[in-house]
Amino acid sequence: MQRSASLPHPGQPPRRPMIQLSQLPMLLLVLLVLFVSVYPVVWIFLSSLKGAAEFSTSSMWALPQTLEWSNYARAWTEGNMSKYFVNSVTSVLPALLLVIVLGTMAAFGIEIMRWKLRNVASLVFLAGIMVPIQIVLLPLFTIYFKVHLLDTRLALIITYTAFGLPLVVFFLVGYFKSFAREIIEAAIMDGATIYQVFYKIALPMVSNAIVTVALVQFFFMWNDLLVSLTFIQNPDLRTVQSGLLAFTGQYGQREWGPTFASIALAVAPTVMVYLLLNQMVMKGMATGAVKG
Amino acid sequence: MEKTLRDWRAILIFVGPALLLYTLVLLVPIAWSLGYTFYEGSPIAGFKFVGFTNYLRLTEDPNFLKALWFGTKYALLVSTGQVLFGLLLALLYAFYLKRSSALVRTLVFLPVVLPTVAVAQLFVKIFAIAPQYGLVNSVLQSVGLEHAVQAFLGQGSSAFWIIAAMDIWKSMGFYAILLYTGLVDIPEDTLEAARLDGAQGWSLARFVVLPLLAPITIASLIFSFNGTLKVFDSILALTGGGPGNATTPLTLYMYKTSFTYGEYGYGSTLALTLAIQCLLVTLLIFWRSRNRGAE
Numbered sequence: 001m002q003r004s005a006s007l008p009h010p011g012q013p014p015r016r017p018m019i020q021l022s023q024l025p026m027l028l029l030v031l032l033v034l035f036v037s038v039y040p041v042v043w044i045f046l047s048s049l050k051g052a053a054e055f056s057t058s059s060m061w062a063l064p065q066t067l068e069w070s071n072y073a074r075a076w077t078e079g080n081m082s083k084y085f086v087n088s089v090t091s092v093l094p095a096l097l098l099v100i101v102l103g104t105m106a107a108f109g110i111e112i113m114r115w116k117l118r119n120v121a122s123l124v125f126l127a128g129i130m131v132p133i134q135i136v137l138l139p140l141f142t143i144y145f146k147v148h149l150l151d152t153r154l155a156l157i158i159t160y161t162a163f164g165l166p167l168v169v170f171f172l173v174g175y176f177k178s179f180a181r182e183i184i185e186a187a188i189m190d191g192a193t194i195y196q197v198f199y200k201i202a203l204p205m206v207s208n209a210i211v212t213v214a215l216v217q218f219f220f221m222w223n224d225l226l227v228s229l230t231f232i233q234n235p236d237l238r239t240v241q242s243g244l245l246a247f248t249g250q251y252g253q254r255e256w257g258p259t260f261a262s263i264a265l266a267v268a269p270t271v272m273v274y275l276l277l278n279q280m281v282m283k284g285m286a287t288g289a290v291k292g
Numbered sequence: 293m294e295k296t297l298r299d300w301r302a303i304l305i306f307v308g309p310a311l312l313l314y315t316l317v318l319l320v321p322i323a324w325s326l327g328y329t330f331y332e333g334s335p336i337a338g339f340k341f342v343g344f345t346n347y348l349r350l351t352e353d354p355n356f357l358k359a360l361w362f363g364t365k366y367a368l369l370v371s372t373g374q375v376l377f378g379l380l381l382a383l384l385y386a387f388y389l390k391r392s393s394a395l396v397r398t399l400v401f402l403p404v405v406l407p408t409v410a411v412a413q414l415f416v417k418i419f420a421i422a423p424q425y426g427l428v429n430s431v432l433q434s435v436g437l438e439h440a441v442q443a444f445l446g447q448g449s450s451a452f453w454i455i456a457a458m459d460i461w462k463s464m465g466f467y468a469i470l471l472y473t474g475l476v477d478i479p480e481d482t483l484e485a486a487r488l489d490g491a492q493g494w495s496l497a498r499f500v501v502l503p504l505l506a507p508i509t510i511a512s513l514i515f516s517f518n519g520t521l522k523v524f525d526s527i528l529a530l531t532g533g534g535p536g537n538a539t540t541p542l543t544l545y546m547y548k549t550s551f552t553y554g555e556y557g558y559g560s561t562l563a564l565t566l567a568i569q570c571l572l573v574t575l576l577i578f579w580r581s582r583n584r585g586a587e
Contacts, residue, residue, distance in 0.1 A: 026388055030396060033381065037400045037465065040414055043427070047417070056423070060430045102310040109306030114297045121307060128318055132522050132570055134543055135563040138328060138556050139321035142335045162317030165310055188293045194302045223407040225525040230551065241409040245529055248413050254423060259413070266410040274405045278398045281405065286469050 044267065048072070048260035055256045068257055075247075075262035083236060084243035085265075091153045091228075091239065092221045095160035100214050102161065103168030104206070108198055110169070111176035112184060122173060128166030137230050144231060155231040156239070160224070164217045167288055175209040176202065212284035215277060219285075222270060240266050328560035337554065346561040355537060355545060356562065363541035364569075366456060367520040373460035374516045375509060378467025383497065385468065386475040397472070400465035408462070412529030415458045419444040448538025451531050455539060459526055463519075467512050474508035475501070510577060517573045521566065542566045 048071055049064040058065070076082050106125070110118050140159065141150070149155040187197050203210075228239040238246060244266045248259055274281055296302075329346050333339040350356050381400060385393040403411065420426035421443045425433060429441045444450045478501065486500040502509075524543040527533060533540035533548070540548075542562060550559030 026384075030384070030389065033384070034396060034399055036461070037402060040411075040418070041402060041406070043418075044410075044414055059434065060425065060427045102313065105306045106310035109303050112297070113299075113303045113306065114294070115300070115303050121311065124311075124319070125314065128314065130518065130570065130574070131318065131322065132543075132563070132567050134522070134524075134546055135325050135560075135567050136318060136321035137547075138550055138560055138563070139324035140317065141551075142324075142556075143321070145335055158313070158317060162313050165314050169310065185293060188296045194296050194299060198306070219405050223405075223409075223525075225407075225409050225528070241407050241525075244407075244409050244413065248416070256417070256424065260417070263410045263413050267406050270405045270407065271402070274402065278401065282397070282401055282469050285404070285466060286473055 041267070041271070044260055044264050048257065048264045050257055050260075052255070052257055071257040071261035072265070074255075074258040075265060079247045079258055079262045080235075080238075080243060081240070081247075081262050081265050084238055084240045087153070087237055087243075088222065088239040088241075091156040091160070092218065094153075095157045095164070095221055096214060096217055098157065098161045099164040099168055099217055100210060103165055103213075104172055104203070104210060105198075106165070106169050107172035107176055108202055111173045112181075112197075112202065113194075122169075125166045125169040128163075129170065133163060133226060137226075141230060149231075151232055151234045151237055153237070156228060159227050159231065160221045163227070164220065168213050168217065171213045171288055172206060172209060175206045179205050212280050213288070215273065215281050216284045216288050218273065219270060219281075325560045325563060328557050329564055331557040332555070334554040334556045339557075342557065346558050349558060350561060350565065355540075356542075356565075358537065359540050359542045359545040360565070360569075362452075362539065363521060363523070363543070366452070366523065366541060367517055367573075370456050370459045370520045370523075371513060371516040373456065374463045374467050374520075375471075375512050377460060377464040378471050378512065379505075379509065381464060381468035382471035382475050383501075385472045397465075397469065400468060402465070403462045404466045406462070408525035409529045411458065411462055412526050415454060415530060416445060419454055421446075445531055446535055448535055451535070451539050455523075455527055455530055458530070459520065459523065462526075463516070467516065470512055471505065471508060474505050478504050514574050514577050517577070518570050521570050521573065542569070 046064055047060075049067050049069070050071075051064075051066045051068045054062070054065055106121075110122050110125075144150045144155050149158070184197055184201060187201055188194070192200070223241065224239070225241045225245065228242045229245075232238055232242065235246065244262055247262055330341060330343060331339040332342045332345070385397055389396055416426075418427045419429070421429055421441065425441065428444065432438070432440045442450070444454055482504070483496070483500065486496055491500055521541075522543055523541055524547070527539055527541060527544055528547075531539045533544045537545070543566060546559050546562035546566065549555050549562060
């Protein structure tokens with residue numbers, strides 16, 4: 001960058017001198033913002049590859065001297081991350097599927113079908129967004145205890161699905177509201193059943209919205225700690241997040257390499273999904289928040 | 293057509309399953325939880341009706357008052373920080389970076405999607421003192437500030453600031469996107485007219501942009517307050533509420549009371565105060581924004 005180009009010409013009234021002079025500090029500010037946002041994530045990855053000796057001999061800022069991939073192997077086996085991954089995936093994926101199927105059907109029923117209490121139903125779901133989860137934990141614990149659902153994946157699947165429904169329903173009701181009723185009405189005039197309308201017309205129209213809201217739900221479920229901590233006591237059934245908490249409590253003080261590797265493993269799915277679909281994720285989360 | 297759209301069996305098939313699950317897992321337990329506040333005990337030990345004892349206990353419990361105050365203080369600080377930094381970032385995106393802000397927006401949003409537990413473990417390492425110095429202590433040491441090296445997370449006062457900094461860091465990108473969306477919705481004509489009237493830089497922001505952005509800023513504050521009052525994961529994973537109970541908010545106190553000590557009645561009462569607090573904050577902010585709008 002040429003310095004003279006950014007200075008106002010002498011003798012000529014400067015048009016926007018403040019903006020010209022502030023170029024450099026602003027650029028530094030942007031770089032600082034980027035560094036602060038991204039470096040910690042990069043640091044997890046760099047540190048996960050360091051050997052045990054490097055943590056005590058060189059600075060925390062140093063790049064790894066060796067590439068200690070065995071940290072990952074140890075986190076995966078000794079740290080039980082493999083087990084936790086299976087547990088997380090087998091509870092998050094079914095819950096995700098359920099919340100999307102049930103939520104889409106309910107949103108369609110509320111927004112497209114005509115019945116007296118549909119506004120009440122809509123409000124009832126909306127209220128769920130405001131309720132702190134903490135208030136239902138104790139009764140749910142009692143219920144799951146009585147029906148022998150404690151320490152089962154099913155408890156997590158049911159809870160995640162129910163807690164996810166308000167946002168999904170509310171989000172999709174908004175989408176159903178915005179598309180042409182005429183198309184649906186024309187299809188019914190032509191003799192389509194309501195199920196055909198749902199499956200062949202409504203569903204394709206909101207498919208983008210469904211993907212967006214599914215992404216948001218994926219982040220909520222994958223990142224959950226409170227629910228899995230409450231309903232899962234058996235160490236073998238822990239999810240990735242509650243497993244990570246247990247692992248770092250146990251090993252974190254002495255074994256930094258495997259600890260960083262397990263943190264990297266816990267964030268990997270969300271980071272990958274986000275980097276692939278960041279535009280949809282940002283839009284989805286923002287829309288969900290504004291409407292919620 | 294009317295008949296098809298009013299078919300009660302179809303309505304039941306579409307809405308029924310979701311409503312049933314939602315009622316059983318959310319609505320019934322809320323009512324159940326209110327009932328618990330009049331009892332003492334647990335499913336294992338059995339329950340005893342105690343009337344308003346749990347509510348009286350609230351007023352005399354120093355740990356409750358401490359947790360309530362900590363949680364409120366924390367929520368005030370963090371919500372202000374999240375929305376303020378979000379606003380500054382949004383202004384940066386919209387007025388400085390303009391169209392080339394996509395990459396910056398994407399990267400600043402990244403921490404939003406990270407699991408809180410993992411982020412908290414990361415911050416434990418950043419501020420660690422033993423067995424090795426973390427990032428912060430190693431910097432302090434290398435610039436000769438050896439005396440400033442300390443166990444940041446082991447002291448209530450510094451731990452509070454670290455938890456707050458972490459939760460602001462994690463969410464500011466989210467509020468930046470929210471407010472940025474509001475900013476780009478402001479018509480260019482309005483800004484141009486204000487510029488012609490002589491509004492520049494700060495005065496343009498102060499008298500034109502921020503007032504137009506007020507509704508979405510208030511929505512962000514409500515959203516942020518509701519989130520920060522429920523803070524749980526980050527504190528549990530960072531400090532576990534300690535040292536002692538110096539960093540214990542209501543959520544963590546409620547959790548420990550219920551699941552560590554098995555006091556379901558009192559735990560439910562604590563959860564209820566949390567729900568009321570969330571509701572009050574929302575109403576208060578709504579009310580204030582109404583009043584301001586009427587001025």
